[in-house]
Amino acid sequence: MEISENNLKTLIHKITLLKEEIQKVIVGQDLIIEEMLVALLAGGHCLLEGVPGLAKTLMVRTMSQALDLSFRRIQFTPDLMPTDIIGTEILEEDHVTGKRFFKFNKGPLFANIILADEINRTPPKTQSALLEAMQEFEVTYGGHTYPLDRPFFILATQNPIEQAGTYPLPEAQLDRFLLFIRIGYPTAAEETKILSSTTGTLKNKVQPIIGAEEIKQLQALTREVSISEDLVVYVTELIRATRPDTSPVAYVKEWVRWGAGPRAGQALILTAKARALIHGRYAVVMEDLHTMAFPVLRHRILMNFKADAEQVSADMVAEELLKTISRPKINI
Template sequence: MSGAEQKLVGLWRTEVERHMVGDPAPVTELMLTLLADGHALLESAPGLGKTTLVRTVAISAGLDLGRVQCTPDLMPMDITGGDVVLPEQSNTPGAVVFRPGPIFHQVVLADELNRATPRTQSAMLEAMQEYTVTSAGVTRTLPKPFHVLATQNPIEQEGTWPLPEAQLDRFLTMIRIPTPDAKALAAITRGTTGKMMSTPKPVMGPEDLLALQEAVRQVLVATPVRDWAARLVLATHPASEHAPQDLGNEIECGASPRAGQALLGMAKALAFLEGRSHIGMVDLRRVARPVLRHRLLPTFAFLARGGDVDAVIDDLVRFVPREHAA
């Protein structure tokens, strides 16, 4: 990392942390997701600051932010946009023009995404993978950088549609925001019930983030580290020779190859954030939870007894050997 890049990242992190109180892990994980050029799914109980975190990170990075409040009656066209007929009061009455939806912002905040119907959820699939939107047979390119930062509430399930595995896999990370402790809660109430808080200020621009993302891609990965990441992904599949024998009691289906890409991408971003030019296995271990927790399909019996996927991920990280046995 050059001195200019280090200064830029430091300004960004300082500005975000100036407005966020509590566990710093979600802040770091969301910044890493953007540095790794990915999308994030934020999950927590209501009122824990998911939307505030997204807005703070996006605005401080100088990104154009669009918001979609997902409801059961939300239509795909409400997200992607579509053709409309101009009214008589316009300069060209009766003309058909394309009116872009909120998906054409650089950061799209999809609030309570699991409240949208599957048809509407699927409207984001092309955008998240191909970075394009097709409407009326015309394909349009989305702006760069482009990130979908979605939220969901894991507690209230009435009136929701669980996200399909195909869409979950397109999120680079799932970030869980924990309940604040007494000290953090006191700081939150002190900062929000007194004098009006200042709003986040942009400390860089979209071009700066694109340059940082390119620099993250240049972080070096040694062959043993890359091989360990591959073995960790394979270890999530109960039928794999790399998996523990009893994994089938907890996990029904493991992670896709995208998980390997996400592990290395997030580990590179972590090393870059900390000023290192290469990653180690410790970096992969530190990003394993947010990368894998939404990609593992737990068994019904595991969920029924209150199992936590994060604990399974921790066990797999400890189980996979550093060196591959020939």
Template sequence: MNDASAVASAREQLDQFTARVQAIRDKLHQVVVGQDETIDQLLVCSLTGSHALLVGVPGLAKTLLVKALASSFDWKFSRIQFTPDLMPSDVTGYELLGRNDESGGPTMAFRPGPVFANLVLADEINRAAPKTQSALLEAMAERHVTVGGTTYPLEHPFQVIATQNPIEQEGTYPLPEAQLDRFMMEIRFGYPTVEQEEEIVMKTTSGRTTLPEAALSRVEFLELCDLVLQVPVPQSVASFAVRLCSGSRPEESKGSKLVQEYVAWGAGPRGSQNLVLAAKAKALLDGRTAPTEEDVRSVAIPILRHRIILNHRAIGDSVTPEQVINGLLKDLA
């Protein structure tokens, strides 16, 4: 294939990608008003096979958006309502004593839990005890669960979207840093504008809300994911992502006063990996064939804010992870 043919093929693939993603956006907007940035961030997570943490007050249609996303992808969807008394087996599944069909003798049969789905909504994930959160962590990290000494693989694609309420913290358990690191993005779900809220009221009080039909098949979705992985990354973009993450570590940061004074732990290598992956998906979503440093900048806050652990001095001085990240981005300008 000559250069002209390669360019034409790449352009055709990009046009198909853009058309398919726009079809998904259109399907989601049938039930969700506004939230364009949130939708694109969720699409970035989905197209890179990553998990997402949604943070927002009740009543902003977080659950509806996740269900609509699963419906648009034609995925098997399950919802787990996390509570303090939720047990690991309520997530992963459990073994029951049954009868062997051939011998007629007793045998242990595995009953899969709700984690055996393509998209799992972990609602109010911080209300479950650490033991239950650890059961979900294995699924998120390894794409399998272990019950009774037997490992059961999860179906591909597999994505966890968890929600947290930023207001009511009584009776909650902080997510372990290891589990937070498994989420590509912490996505803040904001209030709609006045005009959007009026549209929401008119839509939801005039009839029942129905989920959208699938915009593409699972095979077509996996093709989109493969295309994201094939996007070439300039060395300068990868270097920028690594410098941004390493700059958030107090022991490695040399020029940032904010990091030296207020950060206890910075982002690890998974932060750099996610910055590059998200930048690749962001470039394709914007109709471009390669990511730039600006793409890394545009995804830096949702990817890094839950990976930067502040110290007690930062809490006393009201310093936020977003301020630290913006300071690092300014230093790298």
């Protein structure tokens, strides 16, 4: 896309301002915020996992306030139905002619930013209602297809699946999330700051920093960030090494049930491009790939029973692969 150098610098500077605006409310979690912005620029969706009380919902809501976009929150519960998300047809009457007709009443999914709160507390039938929207950016109901507004960004939160009342997301839906972000406990210093800043009368107000057109420009720019052919080959080798049937690595054959598919390679390259742009670079470097490998792969590598018994996680497999797979000889 054609864009002047000054406008380009302004757009990239707005990403920095966006991070700063979010950090007015969210203490710490710099990497988490950056990964959420990476997903936004790459045009994908995020799944955030953490125990209750780690400000997952607050983080998403704060981000939505800093973006000048329409926002809807869907609280997922065991009795939530697909029509509660997508919408439904209602019978209306034309007061002039007296004729009755069905009109599609759009659900909360028709917004730019969707907070799918506690997505794994609703049954699979309702979870799967998001699949078409996440992949195709459209919804089909009653034989008609309704396009969703762009940008369209789903930020879903889930509690760890070990907790009571949770339904694990199907693998097909997990794969639709560009990134799977795990949120841990804050440090002692961060927790002290949280307690001080949230128990008084002062509240920081978040201002909108960037709008829909600018986000679409940034998403287009992300795809224009360059990546060398050597790094593309490296990504191919890395993704293929996660699959037990084609992996040259013994521990993958020992621990992994299913490896990552081609969508993982696409996600890794796109998110690496977005991270490079956030850091003011117009070419992907190895650091971008290594940083994004964990949130890209952790939900796309399925561990076997032996790995579960030995407490070997997908992150551990990814870490070993990053050490094992040969890097390109050129200095990138």
